Amino acid sequence: MVAEDGFRDVFYSAQDGLKLHARVYGEGNPGLPVVCLPGLTRNARDFHALAKKLSTHETEGRKVIAFDYRGRGLSDYDRDWRRYDVAVEAADIISGLVALGVEHAAFIGTSRGGLIIMTLAGSRPTLIKAVVLNDIGPVVEGDGLAQIRAYLQRSPKPATLDEAIKIQKTVHGEAFPALNEDDWERFTAALYKEEQGRLRTDFDPNLLKPLKAINLNRPLPALWPLFDGLAATPLLTVRGENSRLLSSRTLEEMATRHPTMQQIVVPGQGHAPLLETGSLPREISAFIRRAEKSLQTREERRHSSASVP
Numbered sequence: 001m002v003a004e005d006g007f008r009d010v011f012y013s014a015q016d017g018l019k020l021h022a023r024v025y026g027e028g029n030p031g032l033p034v035v036c037l038p039g040l041t042r043n044a045r046d047f048h049a050l051a052k053k054l055s056t057h058e059t060e061g062r063k064v065i066a067f068d069y070r071g072r073g074l075s076d077y078d079r080d081w082r083r084y085d086v087a088v089e090a091a092d093i094i095s096g097l098v099a100l101g102v103e104h105a106a107f108i109g110t111s112r113g114g115l116i117i118m119t120l121a122g123s124r125p126t127l128i129k130a131v132v133l134n135d136i137g138p139v140v141e142g143d144g145l146a147q148i149r150a151y152l153q154r155s156p157k158p159a160t161l162d163e164a165i166k167i168q169k170t171v172h173g174e175a176f177p178a179l180n181e182d183d184w185e186r187f188t189a190a191l192y193k194e195e196q197g198r199l200r201t202d203f204d205p206n207l208l209k210p211l212k213a214i215n216l217n218r219p220l221p222a223l224w225p226l227f228d229g230l231a232a233t234p235l236l237t238v239r240g241e242n243s244r245l246l247s248s249r250t251l252e253e254m255a256t257r258h259p260t261m262q263q264i265v266v267p268g269q270g271h272a273p274l275l276e277t278g279s280l281p282r283e284i285s286a287f288i289r290r291a292e293k294s295l296q297t298r299e300e301r302r303h304s305s306a307s308v309p
Contacts, residue, residue: 028063070084245272
């Protein structure tokens with residue numbers, strides 16, 4: 001049953017039996033579905049505004065699926081924090097798409113979600129028909145990751161949403177001068193849940209253990225071979241103007257390796273841009289539409305050449 005706010009909650013089992021959650025918008029809509037993958041400690045609610053816009057378009061409404069990884073949102077927490085791992089989470093997404101009967105889709109990945117997409121491109125390339133990478137690339141800047149880790153380790157515990165919004169503004173306000181009050185409230189509310197009258201971050205605290213284990217005194221391994229797996233896939237990369245995780249230098253190298261890659265630099269936002277703001281929904285929708293038409297044209301040519309005696 002679809003709720004009043006436009007989505008249906010779906011629960012499915014991972015390969016190890018963990019119960020995982022996804023939101024499905026626009027069920028029954030034709031066309032190429034869209035799969036939305038959030039950042040490290042984020043969840044499906046991050047994509048609510050964008051998913052509603054993509055799924056309710058007057059002429060091109062699409063099915064949109066937004067996932068909660070294990071340990072986030074409405075998905076079960078894993079007893080073994082070592083399984084909070086990109087490869088495991090990629091396998092979880094495959095299980096979810098199988099359960100939903102989705103054979104291929106356009107993928108939108110914010111931060112960690114983009115790493116999962118690149119992993120999927122290596123293991124299930126036919127699954128991915130178009131990609132939007134939101135402020136992530138094959139080189140993750142160590143100082144940006146250090147900033148994220150430091151914030152999460154000392155993250156305050158607000159009592160109210162208003163207090164939480166003030167904290168987020170204090171921490172991220174310099175990197176996100178473009179956000180308005182509604183943006184801050186929407187961004188912050190998606191990070192928390194209410195338990196026993198208090199706010200709690202909506203993720204397993206054990207998620208920080210793999211992050212703590214990373215030695216930031218050494219350069220992080222570059223993932224260019226995984227990125228190169230997207231060479232034949234329509235690609236749009238979004239970078240926050242003030243991002244410290246995806247550098248302009250890496251973005252330039254990505255464009256060199258993927259000459260047809262489209263790119264958007266979002267003014268007044270850092271890591272990671274809110275994809276429902278400004279013209280981004282329209283540009284993302286147009287990109288997916290172009291990718292879909294290109295796929296249809298190639299398929300028609302393939303059938304035409306196969307039918308020639």
